[in-house]
Amino acid sequence: MGSLMPPFDPLQDKEKPEGLGCAHCDLAELAFCAGLKHEDVSRLTAILGHVQLPPHTSIFREGDSAQHLYSIASGSVKLYKLLSDGRRQITGFLFPGNFFGLSTPSGYAYTAESLTPVSLCRFPRRKLEALYQTVPQLEKRLLDITISELTGAHDQMLLLGRKTAKEKVASFIVGLERRTRRLRQGPAVALPMSRSDIADYLGLTIETVSRVMTNLKKEGIIGLPDAGHLLVKDHDTLARLAEGA
Amino acid sequence: MGSLMPPFDPLQDKEKPEGLGCAHCDLAELAFCAGLKHEDVSRLTAILGHVQLPPHTSIFREGDSAQHLYSIASGSVKLYKLLSDGRRQITGFLFPGNFFGLSTPSGYAYTAESLTPVSLCRFPRRKLEALYQTVPQLEKRLLDITISELTGAHDQMLLLGRKTAKEKVASFIVGLERRTRRLRQGPAVALPMSRSDIADYLGLTIETVSRVMTNLKKEGIIGLPDAGHLLVKDHDTLARLAEGA
DNA sequence: CGTATTATTGACCACTCTCAAAAAACGTGG
């Protein structure tokens, strides 16, 4: 499960200890550097640090005081919240170019954990906030990102509150396919998360997720070449299922 | 159902057609004017318009091109999304001081509708964005508001995906009580929304909401003096239920 | 390979939904 998100070579980052990078970052147009002038990107580069993490490692926990913001260079990450008895809700799966760690004064609202080996850009919150004055574009960019995340959260609320199991799984696959489109070469969609993660993302059990996946496969809508990969065979039908039509 | 949110007098706004107000707006510390200098508040006042609406009136619809942002002066509002077959998810109930209408380039992500008679401050998006340059505080404020809404959305995802019917209703009551605390005089919490609205907010049916309410009442945790009002009798037990403990 | 973990499949069950009816609240007009 180490090479599920292939487009970025972890070695690339390991070789340049700090400060470098970002110049040849393929993600320029994805990450929140998007649309910044070269000199402003340099200002960002000046304050960020690079972090490498193995899979299944906590990046920060819900309630921790929020010292950093993160952008994913390679690998994937999950965000989740827990109830006291262990029930878990995964609030998002993140991929290269995605941003996370924005918080209220009461600390991070969720736990962040690597799914695969990840390479992260880490921005000290204080320093980033100080940069707002020099690069006001930055704040605009963060607002846009946050609004876009809020919109996604609303979609997920509709999914969790009102969709059937089959519609939930279909929505998950459609969303995953879309969000990882530019990161793939082949037709197979990587599933870096476990069935348990998918279940906790959709408000279902692993058994139900497994049963629905099997049905979709039997109906010829998807293929499951191996655990860890998925093939969208009938995108239209899947999209129609996802919208509950 | 016309006077359920009593602390603000609709007449007050009717008498001053445009432009005035805001100076004696009790909500200064709630709304996004919070912490602005007097002259900056004036700049805001200069671009905003006042809107009065009767209950059960659409303010804007999902997908509409987003021309305005809104702040509630008095009354309450619901936000919701629909599936093609009519299934509905209410994503939020809003009260005086709350802000809504932030959107991505693809338009509003949800429909907004008045629950009671409402008095709104309406900000033209273009003009507000132009003000960012003069009043950078504004953008910071909007970012804070959006992050805070995103945090709330994550809480709601946990509720929708992982809480039982009883825990959902308890969470709803606790949240409503907290969010309307400074707007009440008496001990009774106003319920400006219908059972159907509550059901669509919690991902339940009206029957289940009604049954759970009846149970909570029989257990002496809440009181239901009349439809439209609710009394929290055992706040600790309710809060414990809400957290699933 | 052998062991541990994860995913699938099966049988059964329960929480919540559906359908239906009664009760209460609301609005309207006489």
Place this chain on the structure above:
DNA sequence: CCACGTTTTTTGAGAGTGGTCAATAATACG
């Protein structure tokens, strides 16, 4: 102000989707 019809809420009986518990199969890993 009350009678009436309408809408909303409550209550009840029964059903179904998805959950629980358990066993098997597949996969990962040392």
